[in-house]
Amino acid sequence: MSLHFELVTPARLVRSEDVYMVVVPGAEGEFGVLEGHAPVMSIIKDGALKVYRSAGAAPEEIMVEGGFAEVGDKGLTVLAERVVG
């Protein structure tokens, strides 16, 4: 019961791992993605991606700028223009 999460920037593939949940700063509000989420495509705002490695764990925040998120059969893919820090 895990979500495959990929974070890609033009420069490199930043993350590719299995996590519990990711909270994405969508253009129309934040949304959390768990395994089996319905397919969504959304533009993201500049902000923090919150990655929960396991249920109840403290989230790891990754600041991203400009891009979009896609949820499909293969999990969550975030294409960001830049990852800060």
Next chain:
Amino acid sequence: MASLKELKGRINSVKSTQKITKAKQMVAAAKLRKAQAAAEAARPYGIRMAAVMGSLASKVAGQDNAPLLMRGTGSSQRHLLVVVNTDKGLCGGLNSNIIKEAKIQARALIAAGKDVSFYLVGKKGRAPIKREYPDLKADGFDTSTVRTPGFEEAGAIARELIALFEGGKFDVAHLIAPKFKSALAQDPVTAQLIPVPAPVAANDSGAVVDYEPSEAEILEGLLPRYVTTQIFGALLEREASEQGASMTAMDNATRNAGELIQKLTIQYNRSRQAAITTELIEIIAGAEAL
């Protein structure tokens, strides 16, 4: 017959040239590895971007409200050729090959009665293109101010191109850039940049996808980014091609210099031997005369 001193001078001069080409070859080899790694690292983004574009485009395609960047201006009269050249020389025939490809494209378009203008990225393309087409407009973008052009430069180029497009300065843009195959082969490739050609839709899973905000809006935001990605890819390919071509060219130059040194050395030794022999004969002849 050149004098001994002259020969010695030439040998030394070729030796220093060889040192330079050898150094440049080693530098290019090191940089090539880095450039290839960068090109490799950028690939996942491009692939995913194309996949997303494909699925979006197939939904919006054919609708009248498709974004301008995808629909085009409806005319194909004015063409813009975006030519990506290197900033530095010493890379063999790379730049002249790119220019040749650009000229072929330009000639074909002009023969078909279209208007052609240029947008030149990189220093080495400016002079030859301006010489060939002195009265055609040729803007450019200078990438020589930064060491390795990255996504920011690509973004700046894309913004400028899109501004020109939206300002109605051209109808179709083509990107002419080298494609890195190996250190020995870098072929210039022409691809349509604007209007964005609809990528072939990836296998649609058939699932209903929620779009936030609407499909059209996402596409609108995505298209400039897609153009940027294309240009970024071209810049990376250019970097790898430049280093690859440079490595090969400098390797040849070093080898040629080595051959030349060998030939000159043999010539030098022969003349030296001849001079000694003449001197001996003179002495012996003098002694016999006594």
